[in-house]
Amino acid sequence: MVLGLVTGSTAAYVVDKLGALLNSGELTDIVGVRTSKRIQEQAAALGIPLSILDAHSHLDLASDGADEVDPNLDLVKGRDGLYCARKCSRRRRINSWWLQELFKEEGCDAKLRLDADGKPYVTDNLNYIVDLYFKTPIRDSSAGGKEIAALEGVVEHGLFLDMATIVIIAGGDGVTLRRDMVFVSFNTKAEADAALAAFQGKVMIELAYWGSCIVLDYHLLW
Numbered sequence: 001m002v003l004g005l006v007t008g009s010t011a012a013y014v015v016d017k018l019g020a021l022l023n024s025g026e027l028t029d030i031v032g033v034r035t036s037k038r039i040q041e042q043a044a045a046l047g048i049p050l051s052i053l054d055a056h057s058h059l060d061l062a063s064d065g066a067d068e069v070d071p072n073l074d075l076v077k078g079r080d081g082l083y084c085a086r087k088c089s090r091r092r093r094i095n096s097w098w099l100q101e102l103f104k105e106e107g108c109d110a111k112l113r114l115d116a117d118g119k120p121y122v123t124d125n126l127n128y129i130v131d132l133y134f135k136t137p138i139r140d141s142s143a144g145g146k147e148i149a150a151l152e153g154v155v156e157h158g159l160f161l162d163m164a165t166i167v168i169i170a171g172g173d174g175v176t177l178r179r180d181m182v183f184v185s186f187n188t189k190a191e192a193d194a195a196l197a198a199f200q201g202k203v204m205i206e207l208a209y210w211g212s213c214i215v216l217d218y219h220l221l222w
C-alpha cells in the first residue's frame with residue numbers, strides 16, 4: 001500500500017502510529033511517499049520504507065492536517081508552509097510588494113511570511129509564502145483559488161479544493177467523521193423515508209429538502 005506522508009503537528013501523530021504498527025508487525029507492505037524533509041526524517045527514524053512522489057502515479061491513501069475546513073470539505077492549509085510538494089512542481093519568481101498592493105484592493109492584507117530571525121521564510125521548494133488575511137470569509141473559494149493561481153509569480157496557494165473525501169474532527173466531545181454531502185433524488189416521500197430508515201443508527205443525518213432533492217449531510221458514528 002502506498003501512503004502519502006504529509007507534514008504538520010497532526011500528521012506527525014499519524015506517522016508515529018504508522019511506525020509503531022509497522023514495528024509491531026501489525027502492518028506490513030507499506031511504502032510512504034514523503035512530502036517534506038521534516039516528514040522524511042521522522043519516517044526514516046521510525047523505519048518506515050520511503051519513496052518519492054515521482055515514483056508513484058497513484059497513492060492508496062493520504063491523510064493530512066488542515067488549518068480550516070468548510071462544509072464542502074474544502075480546506076485551507078499551509079501554516080507549516082509545505083503545501084507545494086503536495087500540489088505542484090512549478091516554480092516562478094514572486095513579487096510580494098506587488099501582491100500586497102493587489103490584495104489591498106480586494107480588502108485583504110497580504111504579508112510575506114518571515115522566519116524566527118525576521119528573514120523571509122523559504123519553503124522546501126525554495127519559494128516564499130505570502131499569507132493572505134481576509135477580513136471577511138472567501139465567498140467563492142473555487143473562483144478565488146483560480147484567480148490567485150493565475151497571478152504571475154504565484155506558484156501555488158493553500159486552498160485545497162475538491163481534494164478531501166473525509167474529514168476527521170477531534171474535539172472535546174470525541175471524534176467524528178465527516179464526508180462529502182450526498183445528493184439523493186427520490187420520486188416519492190415513501191422512498192425517501194425508506195432510505196432514511198436504512199441509514200438510521202449508522203449515521204447522524206441532517207436533512208434539507210430542495211425541491212424533489214433531499215440532501216443528506218451525514219456524520220458517521222464510530
Ligand SMILES: O=C(CO)[C@H](O)[C@H](O)COP(=O)(O)O
Nearest residue numbers: 008009010065077078079082
Ligand atoms: O498544511 C499544513 C502544512 O503546510 C498542515 O497540514 C496544516 O497547517 C495543519 O497543521 P497542524 O496539523 O500542525 O495544525
